[in-house]
Amino acid sequence: MKRKHQRLFLGLAALAAIGGASALALSALQDQAAFFYTPSDVATRKPDVDKAVRLGGMVEKGSLKHLKDGVTIAFVVADKEAKVPVRFTGVAPDLFKEGSGVVAEGKFTAEGGFVADNLLAKHDERYMPPEIADKMPSPDTLAK
Amino acid sequence: MIAEAGLAALWLAAAMALLQLACAGLGLRLKQDELVAAVRPVAIVQGVLAALSFGLLILLFLQSDMSVLLVAQNSHSAKPWLYKFAGAWGNHEGSMLLWVTVLALAGAAIAVLEHKLDRATLTATLGAQAFIALGFYAFLVIASSPFTRLDPPALDGMGLNPLLQDPGLAFHPPTLYFGYVGLSIAFSFAVGAMVTREVGPVFARAMRPWILGAWVFLTLGITAGSYWAYYELGWGGWWFWDPVENASLMPWLAATALLHSVNVLAARDGLRAWTLMLAVVAFSMSMLGTFLVRSGILTSVHAFAVDPTRGSFILVLLAIYIGGALALYGARVGRVKAGQGFDLLSREGGLVLNNLLLSVILGIVLIGTLYPIVAQAMGQQLSVGPPFFNKTTGPIALLLVAAMSAGPLLRWRRDEANALLQRVTVPIAAALLAMAAMFAAAPGTGWMEIAGLGLAAGLTIASFAPLWKRNLLRTPLFTWGMVVAHFGVAVSLAGMAADSAFTSERLVAARYGQPYYVGPWRVVLNGVAPVMGDNWSAVEGRVTATRGEGSTPLLLTPQRRFYSSPPTDTAEASIRTRADGQLYAVLGAQDAEGRWQLRLWWKPFVTLIWFGGALIALGGALSLIGRVFRERRNTKRREDAE
Numbered sequence: 001m002k003r004k005h006q007r008l009f010l011g012l013a014a015l016a017a018i019g020g021a022s023a024l025a026l027s028a029l030q031d032q033a034a035f036f037y038t039p040s041d042v043a044t045r046k047p048d049v050d051k052a053v054r055l056g057g058m059v060e061k062g063s064l065k066h067l068k069d070g071v072t073i074a075f076v077v078a079d080k081e082a083k084v085p086v087r088f089t090g091v092a093p094d095l096f097k098e099g100s101g102v103v104a105e106g107k108f109t110a111e112g113g114f115v116a117d118n119l120l121a122k123h124d125e126r127y128m129p130p131e132i133a134d135k136m137p138s139p140d141t142l143a144k
Numbered sequence: 145m146i147a148e149a150g151l152a153a154l155w156l157a158a159a160m161a162l163l164q165l166a167c168a169g170l171g172l173r174l175k176q177d178e179l180v181a182a183v184r185p186v187a188i189v190q191g192v193l194a195a196l197s198f199g200l201l202i203l204l205f206l207q208s209d210m211s212v213l214l215v216a217q218n219s220h221s222a223k224p225w226l227y228k229f230a231g232a233w234g235n236h237e238g239s240m241l242l243w244v245t246v247l248a249l250a251g252a253a254i255a256v257l258e259h260k261l262d263r264a265t266l267t268a269t270l271g272a273q274a275f276i277a278l279g280f281y282a283f284l285v286i287a288s289s290p291f292t293r294l295d296p297p298a299l300d301g302m303g304l305n306p307l308l309q310d311p312g313l314a315f316h317p318p319t320l321y322f323g324y325v326g327l328s329i330a331f332s333f334a335v336g337a338m339v340t341r342e343v344g345p346v347f348a349r350a351m352r353p354w355i356l357g358a359w360v361f362l363t364l365g366i367t368a369g370s371y372w373a374y375y376e377l378g379w380g381g382w383w384f385w386d387p388v389e390n391a392s393l394m395p396w397l398a399a400t401a402l403l404h405s406v407n408v409l410a411a412r413d414g415l416r417a418w419t420l421m422l423a424v425v426a427f428s429m430s431m432l433g434t435f436l437v438r439s440g441i442l443t444s445v446h447a448f449a450v451d452p453t454r455g456s457f458i459l460v461l462l463a464i465y466i467g468g469a470l471a472l473y474g475a476r477v478g479r480v481k482a483g484q485g486f487d488l489l490s491r492e493g494g495l496v497l498n499n500l501l502l503s504v505i506l507g508i509v510l511i512g513t514l515y516p517i518v519a520q521a522m523g524q525q526l527s528v529g530p531p532f533f534n535k536t537t538g539p540i541a542l543l544l545v546a547a548m549s550a551g552p553l554l555r556w557r558r559d560e561a562n563a564l565l566q567r568v569t570v571p572i573a574a575a576l577l578a579m580a581a582m583f584a585a586a587p588g589t590g591w592m593e594i595a596g597l598g599l600a601a602g603l604t605i606a607s608f609a610p611l612w613k614r615n616l617l618r619t620p621l622f623t624w625g626m627v628v629a630h631f632g633v634a635v636s637l638a639g640m641a642a643d644s645a646f647t648s649e650r651l652v653a654a655r656y657g658q659p660y661y662v663g664p665w666r667v668v669l670n671g672v673a674p675v676m677g678d679n680w681s682a683v684e685g686r687v688t689a690t691r692g693e694g695s696t697p698l699l700l701t702p703q704r705r706f707y708s709s710p711p712t713d714t715a716e717a718s719i720r721t722r723a724d725g726q727l728y729a730v731l732g733a734q735d736a737e738g739r740w741q742l743r744l745w746w747k748p749f750v751t752l753i754w755f756g757g758a759l760i761a762l763g764g765a766l767s768l769i770g771r772v773f774r775e776r777r778n779t780k781r782r783e784d785a786e
Contacts, residue, residue: 009488010496013500014500014503017500017501017503017504018503018504018507020504021504021507021508021540022507022511024508024536025507025508025511025512025536026511028532028535028536029511029512029515029528029532032528032529032531032532032535033515033516033519033526033527033528033532034526034527034528034529035524035525035526036525036526036527037525052531054525054526054527066733066735066736069653070652070653070735070737070739070741071651071652071653071732071741089651090651090743091378091651091715091730091732091733091741091743092732092733095712095713105527105529
């Protein structure tokens, strides 16, 4: 194979690889990206049942309940305007507590509740999910 | 006084960087030998000053000097000394100072150790290194000074995030930074070579040990970080495709590609422009990672306080350095002469395939990591998680493993397809056998796990094939390095596939004395007792696990810890390692009926993942030593001959 041809071949191979990778990535993004909702988003336009989404807000004070089976908790995720009931089976993260920010990953059920298969609570005291910080007065722990 | 001295040392180091850049730039332009000669010593002084500044920050943390804002915000006098020490970089400002210190030390190391490169290219390299450092010094003193005083001083500090209070903090960030920032050397070498247009085997041989060194640290840092997340977070997973993990994976992918392409440049004088490009990309990925982590635009375990000015500052630096390097590349690459050609079926061809596949994985990870940020900018909130990354990168990574089984068995320049087929017969047979065995033993397993275990078996044999019929004592150390590193990939892959295919998990509300079963284990919670630590108190579960009749029971002690400063609860997982896997227990909360949440995992062969990672790093270290000694011997021979 001549040098010119070889360069052409390598160039085409690289282009094909990049094209293939982009196509693969973009098609996978179509069905794998989980959209983020706040409770007020949910109130205005409810996501499809059984589509993976993230729900972010504050755990409402006084809403946390432990269910009979001992491994499931129920609580309410709220922002200023709306509330969504959530259930989660598993060990909640260390920083998960009432009155602090949480991002729940999971799905809405046909009954209207949200079933989380993962809870994210930030591993930093000063944390508040940026999506929520826009909508809430932030508690500045440093000022205490 | 110490804080002021630290700040002064930082400013002086920045001044040295400016001087270094000026000497290098003017010296090369005006052809002034005195100026060029000054560059090396100035680089060394800059490294010493930066290290001094960082040392003083550590001293402030060790002394718990609460008149310093950063210490007051992130430390506490009651912490064990190790966490006061490591806490110096467990925050935004301190970690940026560590970043710059490593950058300056890398420059000093080039100035002291690099003797192969021609003088002009070396000078341009050190100039580039100083130019990068300047931006980050500016970032430190303007937007994130670690030495700001607090007046009046705090009575005591706010403490360090308990999740960071772990020996992992002393090891993981510095190692990772040595790798991350060590790649700046490759970047500066590439810029230096583009300035002087000296790209060829000599340049490649000079650059290679530095890439290997940075890559070894990066590999160790990622491996350590993965294990730390595994045992500290208590989620039972070892890789979460968190954007910050991706931020460390992307430079690693680029550096791995660079590590292989530089061999083609050194041995066969091929892939000149491509190697330069990879060197630029590798460090660009490091800087992008720094931007992602330190700008606060990400929701992540690693992101500290959010401050928009910092994000824009790093973004500007990123644009200057990456944009500048790419512009230089665009202007100069046309004039970099094409290197030697080669046949597609050859060692070079194999390495090109390696580079293509690594680049594709890098591209996918990059898209998956940046897509949510771009979408957010366009007003849409979304996240891209493990399902995306596993589905897209998994198959390509498996393809890469298949290719790397055959690659080292190819000859340089040209090879015959039939000869190659003969050489890979045994590995292919082993791979197919392993897949068949796995399919028969566990028919429900996913195809990726089956393919992963099969390819791991094939690669295990193929990785040792380059030693076949060779005198093992006379085999060069760098060949051993390749063998060990490739074997490490096989080991790690086997661990990943086994963990993914065979892990058993149980979540129970445990009553005292009642048995629960996970995998082959019978687990009993015998009781829960209070325990005290230096700066925490905890409740500790006493869990015994037995496997089969009459075996000695294992004791597991998962804890729920309560830290007072800052007030936080954390779960401390308890992990017991056996030859064939790990038993992992996490204690949750107690419910009203007195039952304790207990989460249990049995993870067969999961330890292979990190053991393989350590082997990969060991292989890199062997290669590094082998290359350095070979170069020394060659130089000596050449001198003797003259």
